[in-house]
Amino acid sequence: MTLPKITTNLPYEDFSTETDRTWVDWIHDMDDPKQNYLKPEALDDLTVIDASYGSIAGLFCSSILAEFGAEVIRVEPPEGDLAREFSPFGYKHQDTGLGYLVEARNKLHITANLATSEGQEVFRRLAAQADVVIETAAAGVMDGYGLSYRYLKDINPRLIYAAINTYGHFGPDAGCGKVSYDIIDQARSGVMAVTGEPVGPEGPQPWNIPTKEGSWMGWYAGGAWAAFGVLGALHYRHVTGEGQMVDVAPPEAELSFCDYHVAYYHTTGKIRGLVGAYDSAVFPYTIVKTKDSYSFIAGFSDVNWEGLTNIMGDPELRKKYPTIFDRLNPDFQPEIHKAIEAWSKNFTSQEVFEKVQDYTLNRRGPGVVATARMADVKDNFEDENWWERGVFDKGTDPVYGDLALQAPVWKMTGTPGRIKWVCRPIGADNEYIYQKYLGIGKTQLQEWKTKNIV
Amino acid sequence: MSREEYLNWTNKAFDASKIFAKPEALHGIRVLELATLILGPAVPDNLGLLGAEVIKVELPGAGDTMRSVTPYGTFWKNASIGQFAQNHSKYHLALDVRVSQGAEIFRRLAKKCDVVVENLRAGTMDRWGIGYEQLREINPGIIYIALNGFGQWGEYSVGRASYDAVAQTVSGLLATTGFPGRLPLKTGVFVGDYFGALQGTIGVMAALHHRDRTGHGQFIEFSQGEGLMRVLDWSWLYYYLEKYNRPQTGNRDLAICPSDVFSCQDAPVAVAAASNQEFQGLCTAMGKPELAKDARFSTISARLKDENAVALLAIIRDWAKTKTVAEVDALGSKHGFAASPILDAKDLYESPHMRARATVFEYEDPMYGKMVETCCPAKLCKTPGRIKWANKPVGLDNDFVLRKLLGLRTYQLKALAEQKVIGKWVENPPGRKPPADWDGKAGVIM
Numbered sequence: 010m011t012l013p014k015i016t017t018n019l020p021y022e023d024f025s026t027e028t029d030r031t032w033v034d035w036i037h038d039m040d041d042p043k044q045n046y047l048k049p050e051a052l053d054d055l056t057v058i059d060a061s062y063g064s065i066a067g068l069f070c071s072s073i074l075a076e077f078g079a080e081v082i083r084v085e086p087p088e089g090d091l092a093r094e095f096s097p098f099g100y101k102h103q104d105t106g107l108g109y110l111v112e113a114r115n116k117l118h119i120t121a122n123l124a125t126s127e128g129q130e131v132f133r134r135l136a137a138q139a140d141v142v143i144e145t146a147a148a149g150v151m152d153g154y155g156l157s158y159r160y161l162k163d164i165n166p167r168l169i170y171a172a173i174n175t176y177g178h179f180g181p182d183a184g185c186g187k188v189s190y191d192i193i194d195q196a197r198s199g200v201m202a203v204t205g206e207p208v209g210p211e212g213p214q215p216w217n218i219p220t221k222e223g224s225w226m227g228w229y230a231g232g233a234w235a236a237f238g239v240l241g242a243l244h245y246r247h248v249t250g251e252g253q254m255v256d257v258a259p260p261e262a263e264l265s266f267c268d269y270h271v272a273y274y275h276t277t278g279k280i281r282g283l284v285g286a287y288d289s290a291v292f293p294y295t296i297v298k299t300k301d302s303y304s305f306i307a308g309f310s311d312v313n314w315e316g317l318t319n320i321m322g323d324p325e326l327r328k329k330y331p332t333i334f335d336r337l338n339p340d341f342q343p344e345i346h347k348a349i350e351a352w353s354k355n356f357t358s359q360e361v362f363e364k365v366q367d368y369t370l371n372r373r374g375p376g377v378v379a380t381a382r383m384a385d386v387k388d389n390f391e392d393e394n395w396w397e398r399g400v401f402d403k404g405t406d407p408v409y410g411d412l413a414l415q416a417p418v419w420k421m422t423g424t425p426g427r428i429k430w431v432c433r434p435i436g437a438d439n440e441y442i443y444q445k446y447l448g449i450g451k452t453q454l455q456e457w458k459t460k461n462i463v
Numbered sequence: 464m465s466r467e468e469y470l471n472w473t474n475k476a477f478d479a480s481k482i483f484a485k486p487e488a489l490h491g492i493r494v495l496e497l498a499t500l501i502l503g504p505a506v507p508d509n510l511g512l513l514g515a516e517v518i519k520v521e522l523p524g525a526g527d528t529m530r531s532v533t534p535y536g537t538f539w540k541n542a543s544i545g546q547f548a549q550n551h552s553k554y555h556l557a558l559d560v561r562v563s564q565g566a567e568i569f570r571r572l573a574k575k576c577d578v579v580v581e582n583l584r585a586g587t588m589d590r591w592g593i594g595y596e597q598l599r600e601i602n603p604g605i606i607y608i609a610l611n612g613f614g615q616w617g618e619y620s621v622g623r624a625s626y627d628a629v630a631q632t633v634s635g636l637l638a639t640t641g642f643p644g645r646l647p648l649k650t651g652v653f654v655g656d657y658f659g660a661l662q663g664t665i666g667v668m669a670a671l672h673h674r675d676r677t678g679h680g681q682f683i684e685f686s687q688g689e690g691l692m693r694v695l696d697w698s699w700l701y702y703y704l705e706k707y708n709r710p711q712t713g714n715r716d717l718a719i720c721p722s723d724v725f726s727c728q729d730a731p732v733a734v735a736a737a738s739n740q741e742f743q744g745l746c747t748a749m750g751k752p753e754l755a756k757d758a759r760f761s762t763i764s765a766r767l768k769d770e771n772a773v774a775l776l777a778i779i780r781d782w783a784k785t786k787t788v789a790e791v792d793a794l795g796s797k798h799g800f801a802a803s804p805i806l807d808a809k810d811l812y813e814s815p816h817m818r819a820r821a822t823v824f825e826y827e828d829p830m831y832g833k834m835v836e837t838c839c840p841a842k843l844c845k846t847p848g849r850i851k852w853a854n855k856p857v858g859l860d861n862d863f864v865l866r867k868l869l870g871l872r873t874y875q876l877k878a879l880a881e882q883k884v885i886g887k888w889v890e891n892p893p894g895r896k897p898p899a900d901w902d903g904k905a906g907v908i909m
Contacts, residue, residue: 031589032585032586032589033586036585036595036615036616036682036684037616039682040615040684051670051672052672052673063737063738073665077669091737091738094737094763094764094767095719096697096718096767097707097717097718098717098767098769098772099763099764099768100701101764102704106697106718107696107697107700107701107704107718108696108697108718110697111696111697111699148466148469149465149466149469149470152465152468152469153465158844159476176816177842178473179470179473179474179819180815180816180819180820181815181816181819182816183470183473183474183816184467184470185796187795187802187803188736188741188795188799188800188801189735189803190716190737190801191716191719191722191735192714192723192724192733192734192801193735193801193803195733196724196733196805196806198806199807199808200650200652200654201805202805202806202807203651203652203807204640204648204649204650204651205648205651206642206645206646215642215726216641216713218714218724218731219724220640220641220642220648220714220724221640221714222636222640222650222654223636223638223639223640223641223695223709224639224694224695224696224698225694225696226650226654226658226694229658229694230658233661234661234841235841236665237513237664237665237668237841238841238843240665240669240671240672241489241668241841241843241846242488243668243672244488244492244671244672245488245489245843245846247672247675248491253844253845253846254473254476254844255841255842256473256477256841256842257841258820258822258840260806261840264811264822264837264840265661265840266653266654266657266658267652267808267837268501268548268657269547269548270652270808270811270837271808271811271812271823271836271837272544272547272837273537273544273808274809274812275834275835275836276537276539277537277539280807280809281534284649285646286649289534289535290535290545294626295628296637296646296647296648296649303646305628305631305632305637305649307626307628333531333536334536337534337536338535339535366622370622379623379625379626379629381629382632382633383632383637383638383647384632384633384634384635384638385635385638385639385709386635386638386639386698386708386709387706387708389633389635389692389699390702390703394617394618394619395689395692397617397618398614398617398686400689400692400693401699403703412700412703412704413699413700413703414700415695415699416693417693418662418666418685418686418689418693419662419663419666419683419684419685420615421666421670421681421683422681422682423673423680423681423682424669424681
């Protein structure tokens, strides 16, 4: 049987290296992050209450809204959010963990003890004036305080209420009351079940287990999907005037990044195990050792496989695995990986990159090969390109001093996001916010402080 | 009692059987897509889950490259399983925008759309006369998003292709994933694409809110490498403050302790307990309540110190070895710490919870029959997300789209087809055509 030839060349691209300077110059002028502060903000008509606790998912959701200009009011218990403790090795910068400092941008910080009737009343009155409420407690906790959406909708029908919790607020597992963290979200998402090194010829090793993504990806997935849900609900409110509840479970949010995970099981009855350096749908599309580091390298379709084996000077390898079906065969993948590595380890990642660019850009043969040198945190932070692109933002916070954070990810001609300040101490904005929204002054606040209400 | 009442209320408010009885949040928003693989097509897919009408423009014949990318080369009913995941409920138009008639049709469509999504190399659309500069002239309200690996400008934006794994490799995600001294681990799914697309979608939604207020559209630029750099936690800040170059730490979380994966008798289990109360619960469950008072572990900051964390995780590791996952899970519920098995695709597929939440979504497609896929994880009680139909063969909706939106007549459609400006699928490569048993009618609107 002759197998069909498959190409993965991007059909619209001509791979010419000539860049249209007119467009590049024009758009660079139009969306340069250096001009962000001169432009209007997309969401500066919104008031958001973020009552999340111990959850970067909630904080990331409100960070996105705050980057786009919403006035975000963080409501913490009097002792502060547990998330302020999340920090590598317990390192603190002015009593605040680094995990929190990154996701407190542009937010105002007040305290209110929601277990007290006064705290609940404060929350209700704030919610009555807010556009969005975000919370991350287990299903039923806010309801126990009389602060769930079913109560708040009666005092503010326009309210959009986002609940972010691992087990969700409906369905058979909702209300199970289980505690959760990012590792639980990742474990329940399906992503971990395919991420990790499969057992090699040396037999099972401690690292041959499902492995989490390095960062809090379960939490980010949940926070980002909640932000999208809130913005979708906002548009609906713009049309109809009605608010609604948005329920996001971070494992499901991360499951949405699992490409064909569920569909593959549905159509074939099979599951993928740990894929390690291999990929189930494109291979080679892999990480290989080089003389000085690691590199990603891909040459999957027949023509690109030809390109890769040409660069490697190994036509025998091409002939040994002639079709994509050979290269996607899990039995052959370790051998192919080994063969590429036997070649790549003779060169530095930069040399591999130069060889690939030379072949591709000078059209020394058919096929397009993609490669990239692995960059670590140090490499990237010290790379001028990312600073020029506005990926990082270094500034002076009135309280926390000189810090550098990752900036909003969108470059926009109209309403780009921005960072205005980094963080606020626990309850730092009590006077301002209680005054502004509730007409409650210093005297009352001081009395409440003694009663652990604020 | 009150929790039960609340759950009765939520289960009713979000009842999945009522999804199609409710309106859609983005009803009336029309999206024009000129994109391939995942990063581009997943943006309109996200918008479509919440009700936007999406017109997917592909090249006549071979169409989207993703039609070739499918797990282990499995073509199911002549379709790529990889193509389904980010192409739901779209209208499929196969149009060659590289020729002037095709570009003109694209411009006319863009005039009637709210959002344009593309993931081509910087400047390509502009060269074809359908870039943002040209489209905003005919539609000032247009929200135009361009997504790619390294952005529209800057040193790395020139002459480089990008894939999901390139983004993972250049961002630092790869360098911080996996076990110390082992292979830097690629996430087993295309996270740089799907997460990037979600970030892009959020940009579009913020721009839509601005347009709702002002009527103004805008251009949005998104780089997937930069998108992943945004979500590397405290890595940049800690490097800035202490020159700490974050390494791989396996499943151990350096900022939350304990938070790790441990091997039980039967399988691995994820466990976490950050607060003192949760940690005390874990110590009690392990039969070692005295650990919670041990000076090395009695406060959150003490537990996070490197040497203490290493010692503590070793104690938990030894304990977990003697248990099953189910036992640890049950102890977590009883004693108030976080514990969970690692779920795979089968677990999720069969989960009654996932079905009830319509996250694992079953529907009948006119062409492919029973489908089970992942659906919108953002549950909106009044305007729930939904899937209406699956990805279609190349060009299946040409006539419908061009008649409905541009009023083209039969003779015009014929002429465009003859000149190959519009077209349909090819037999080969596979992944383009309808299923073998297709009757020529199922799924065709007009």
